[in-house]
Amino acid sequence: MSKELIHLSNISKSFDGQMVLDDLNLKIHENEFVTLLGPSGCGKTTTLRILGGFTSPDTGKVYFDGQDITRIPPNKRQLNTVFQKYALFTHMTIAENIAFGLKIKKKSKSYINDKIKYALKLVNLEGYENRMPDSLSGGQQQRIAIARAIVNEPKILLLDEPLGALDLKLRQEMQYELIRMKNELGITFVYVTHDQEEALTMSDTIVVMNQGYIQQIGSPESIYNEPENAFVADFIGDSNIIPAIMIEDKLVSILDTRFACVDTGFGHNKPVDVVIRPEDVELVEPDQGTIQGVVTHMIFKGVHYEMEVMANGFEWLVHSTTMFPVGKQVGIKVDPFNIQIMNKPESEDEEAAAIDI
Amino acid sequence: MRNTARKIYIALIFIFLYAPIFTLMVLSFNASKTRAKWGGFTFKWYSALFQNRDIMEALVNTLLIAVISSLVATVIGTIACVSMSGMKRKTRSILLGITNIPMLNADIVTGISLMLLFISFGIRFGVGTILLSHITFNIPYVILSIMPRMKQLNPSTYEAALDLGASHTTAFFKVVFPDLLPGILSGFLMAFTMSLDDFIITHFTKGAGVDTLSTKIYTEVKKGIKPEMYALSTIIFVTVLLLLILVNMAPSGKNEKADK
Ligand SMILES: Nc1ncnc2c1ncn2[C@@H]1O[C@H](COP(=O)(O)OP(=O)(O)OP(=O)(O)O)[C@@H](O)[C@H]1O
Ligand SMILES: [Mg+2]
Numbered sequence: 001m002s003k004e005l006i007h008l009s010n011i012s013k014s015f016d017g018q019m020v021l022d023d024l025n026l027k028i029h030e031n032e033f034v035t036l037l038g039p040s041g042c043g044k045t046t047t048l049r050i051l052g053g054f055t056s057p058d059t060g061k062v063y064f065d066g067q068d069i070t071r072i073p074p075n076k077r078q079l080n081t082v083f084q085k086y087a088l089f090t091h092m093t094i095a096e097n098i099a100f101g102l103k104i105k106k107k108s109k110s111y112i113n114d115k116i117k118y119a120l121k122l123v124n125l126e127g128y129e130n131r132m133p134d135s136l137s138g139g140q141q142q143r144i145a146i147a148r149a150i151v152n153e154p155k156i157l158l159l160d161e162p163l164g165a166l167d168l169k170l171r172q173e174m175q176y177e178l179i180r181m182k183n184e185l186g187i188t189f190v191y192v193t194h195d196q197e198e199a200l201t202m203s204d205t206i207v208v209m210n211q212g213y214i215q216q217i218g219s220p221e222s223i224y225n226e227p228e229n230a231f232v233a234d235f236i237g238d239s240n241i242i243p244a245i246m247i248e249d250k251l252v253s254i255l256d257t258r259f260a261c262v263d264t265g266f267g268h269n270k271p272v273d274v275v276i277r278p279e280d281v282e283l284v285e286p287d288q289g290t291i292q293g294v295v296t297h298m299i300f301k302g303v304h305y306e307m308e309v310m311a312n313g314f315e316w317l318v319h320s321t322t323m324f325p326v327g328k329q330v331g332i333k334v335d336p337f338n339i340q341i342m343n344k345p346e347s348e349d350e351e352a353a354a355i356d357i
Numbered sequence: 358m359r360n361t362a363r364k365i366y367i368a369l370i371f372i373f374l375y376a377p378i379f380t381l382m383v384l385s386f387n388a389s390k391t392r393a394k395w396g397g398f399t400f401k402w403y404s405a406l407f408q409n410r411d412i413m414e415a416l417v418n419t420l421l422i423a424v425i426s427s428l429v430a431t432v433i434g435t436i437a438c439v440s441m442s443g444m445k446r447k448t449r450s451i452l453l454g455i456t457n458i459p460m461l462n463a464d465i466v467t468g469i470s471l472m473l474l475f476i477s478f479g480i481r482f483g484v485g486t487i488l489l490s491h492i493t494f495n496i497p498y499v500i501l502s503i504m505p506r507m508k509q510l511n512p513s514t515y516e517a518a519l520d521l522g523a524s525h526t527t528a529f530f531k532v533v534f535p536d537l538l539p540g541i542l543s544g545f546l547m548a549f550t551m552s553l554d555d556f557i558i559t560h561f562t563k564g565a566g567v568d569t570l571s572t573k574i575y576t577e578v579k580k581g582i583k584p585e586m587y588a589l590s591t592i593i594f595v596t597v598l599l600l601l602i603l604v605n606m607a608p609s610g611k612n613e614k615a616d617k
Contacts, residue, residue, distance in 0.1 A: 075521075083513040083517055087514045100523075104521065148517075152522070
């Protein structure tokens with residue numbers, strides 16, 4: 001992996017006696033797209049503000065390129081922020097907004113003009129120099145906020161839910177544009193969102209947070225396919241999370257029915273949680289299934305049908321391209337690879353994980 | 358039917374409100390010295406007014422005090438608003454409440470307490486004491502007109518300026534100040550009007566020999582009403598009216614621009 005750029009070391013922060021971040025550790029590498037993902041109030045913005053220098057941690061250190069920057073003020077840090085509500089300067093034109101940082105750094109006029117042109121081109125808003133911010137749409141304002149940040153050539157760009165206020169279509173367009181920009185500019189992005197789909201689409205690395213703890217750090221694939229605990233499994237996409245007992249290596253008892261799986265090392269007769277994604281639940285004729293059940297709900301979702309199947313006292317969520325009508329007796333089959341075994345919560349971290357479910 | 362009733366009602370209100378002032382204005386152009394009859398149209402009371410040394414001196418005092426006191430109050434009020442915005446919500450609302458009390462306080466109470474204060478500190482009465490008093494009673498009006506602007510501010514624009522490398526001072530003057538400016542301007546005009554307008558507090562804090570227009574009118578009227586005083590009052594009324602119109606237009610002008 002490339003060079004380590006940021007290291008958040010043992011960061012804790014509380015507001016009015018309420019713990020918001022608890023001993024957080026995180027490393028961010030050069031040219032990485034890191035997403036902080038988690039439900040509202042889990043401490044994402046606080047983490048970002050500590051990185052930007054707007055909030056100082058109670059304990060712990062922030063390292064940038066190996067140097068301790070914990071006490072360095074925001075205007076002396078080599079990173080720039082795109083704020084949640086754009087925060088454009090409303091009494092300045094677009095060009096003046098973009099030039100703000102460069103003028104403070106006393107760059108030459110021609111350099112500034114070149115940069116404005118370049119940045120507007122990058123965000124696809126050429127010719128908007130003399131417009132006022134409030135004459136632009138939300139998406140355009142957002143892009144100006146990004147342009148204003150990147151002309152300063154920061155090593156790291158911090159983005160706090162930059163697409164939160166946009167509609168779905170615009171959001172998807174902007175997601176591609178952000179990925180394109182990141183590749184063009186070669187800078188590190190630290191991105192905050194509570195939208196799991198956005199996180200899965202854009203990131204190299206996802207940091208799943210809950211209640212001030214990091215739940216899991218990993219690539220989108222590993223977070224989706226191998227969630228480490230029930231919180232991650234539940235937060236990332238729909239899933240069936242079922243209490244089960246690991247009988248022995250590669251054999252698990254789910255709802256008193258034995259299923260083959262591929263995980264080992266959990267011990268004998270150990271209580272665990274299993275995660276099965278709805279698209280991995282196969283519906284078959286009753287006699288061919290491992291468990292039998294009856295369809296209780298069915299809706300058409302466009303790409304697939306979403307069904308709920310009551311089997312052995314658990315309501316299974318199923319996504320399938322074949323439709324089974326409500327009331328039909330079905331069998332349920334799951335491929336051993338698609339059964340993800342997780343330890344039951346025991347440590348403090350994982351208790352936090354269990355609360356929101 | 359209902360419409361005419363409504364119109365008559367509004368007309369009556371306006372007559373009650375403005376008849377006295379209107380009478381005053383008419384009398385200021387009356388050539389006859391008695392109030393009882395109309396002696397033809399004249400500007401002579403106005404010219405007599407401008408030739409009266411005492412009154413001109415009072416005018417200079419009034420303007421000087423109004424300009425300086427409202428400027429100083431605006432600076433102090435602006436700084437107060439900025440610092441209050443950084444406080445916790447509870448502390449801020451308590452402080453705001455305290456700064457609002459002098460506005461509700463009867464002028465005579467404010468006037469007498471200021472007078473007692475100056476006496477107990479041994480401060481000589483004169484233009485200086487009037488100035489101090491006017492600054493004091495103007496500050497709440499400035500705060501009152503800036504605070505709503507302050508609350509509308511997007512706090513992240515200030516942080517965005519810091520983020521882009523600005524120092525705290527630069528961030529304030531380049532980003533926060535322009536957004537507050539309409540509030541600051543209308544606060545200034547409001548303070549100016551209040552200062553121009555004030556009689557009671559000035560009366561108690563001015564000392565002998567110093568006069569502003571309002572206290573001058575009062576002493577003159579005690580000696581017997583002269584038509585010059587009608588002219589002077591008319592001028593003051595029109596000036597204050599214009600200022601008030603300006604105050605009310607300042608913020609709405611800004612909104613129009615934002616709506617475009
Ligand atoms: N300045 C502050 N004063 C007091 N409490 C704060 C402050 N900033 C944040 N908090 C609290 O810290 C917790 C975490 O806030 P934070 O803004 O980091 O959440 P978040 O993950 O960004 O949530 P969201 O997705 O809603 O933006 C919340 O409970 C919040 O109330
Ligand atoms: Mg947030």
